[in-house]
Amino acid sequence: MAERKARADALRNRETVLAAADELFARSESPRSVSMDEIAAAAGVGKGTLFRRFGDRTGLIRAVFEARIEPLRHAVEAGPAPLGPSAPPRERVPALLDAVLCFKLDNRHLSLALEEAGSGSPYQAAHYAWWHGILRDLLERMRDAADGTADGPADGTAAGPAPESDFTAHALLAATRADLVEHLAAQEGMDRERIRAQLAAFVGTVLGQG
Amino acid sequence: MAERKARADALRNRETVLAAADELFARSESPRSVSMDEIAAAAGVGKGTLFRRFGDRTGLIRAVFEARIEPLRHAVEAGPAPLGPSAPPRERVPALLDAVLCFKLDNRHLSLALEEAGSGSPYQAAHYAWWHGILRDLLERMRDAADGTADGPADGTAAGPAPESDFTAHALLAATRADLVEHLAAQEGMDRERIRAQLAAFVGTVLGQG
DNA sequence: CGACTATACGGACCGACGGTCCGCTTCGTA
């Protein structure tokens, strides 16, 4: 089961490649314009090495992304309020969405690359399911808290996965999509704080009377 | 100025190609799997003809899309309520979003193809700006109506383009993105009416206390 | 310390795709 310990040079190469790719995506106009050959050349390794370590282009992008988002992920899973699990939902949801937005603002091209990687849809990426799950649960808990025990269909305890929270979570995340963020920042020329304020206001409206 | 009249066979070919492309996109698993060669072959024309008529892949997809969406566009621009201009904003906004959603449900692969065409972002497509403009104006009118004349910054009449309505329009449209719709329908297995109901509820929440 | 093996490396190579080019055909007109 335990993977045979990796060779030292392989590990070093892995890091080199991740750094080179990160750099290239950050510099590039569009993520599509960054080819695997370029990344290999920039990292000073052969193309075969890239595909051996990461499987395919999507795998490489995902790896770079994971490395970048790790701190945020940790803050959400085990950090303090308002991002961490200890925060009350009403306060945590806006904080999470703001964090997602800020991450995409700080890593525009990388986020763009990830969302258009794979078979075309960001909804297949594991990290999307993760965000969505957290958000959905929080919304669900808010809804439960809101209506004492009344309202819903006959079944008291949640047998179904509560369709409304599911969709709302998708819709809120859709408002932070990388290409939308890129459009607002680049085409409409909105600055960072303006975008954050707009998103916060929107989230407030949606949660207002959940 | 007037373009020299087009040749009859060229017109016929144009229609043949549009029909073939439409068909192929509808049948395909993913729009990426439909190549220009395939479309040319299916239409019984040479590849050169495709590029001559439509410029590039994006141009072709756009043309197919325009042909499909024309009726809806017309209904919005000159039709009766609730889609047409005569409908009051509070009623027209949900109707428009539902219409967009239904269109994407009925033309999933084509919509998908369009949104991932171009330089990667749907926000550069002309039709997006069109939808967004209509929506933003409606939201703006609702906001103006809501607060008598109070609230906002010093300037009475709208000098700036009202940032809040602009973002809200983007966010609402984001909830109808083709890949999200595809995900809900294909991965989560939601049926058409369920999706429509969810979107309607979400829109209701957002407009609820604009 | 030297030999041996699993692991990793690199870059030539491949098939597919979007897009171009140019000689040939066909339409529409005089």
Next chain:
DNA sequence: TACGAAGCGGACCGTCGGTCCGTATAGTCG
């Protein structure tokens, strides 16, 4: 009927993601 322009088709090209295999090296064992 003859002629020029508009249109056509498919061979051709450059690029890209991905594969393959002969070579080099890290780590281990005697």
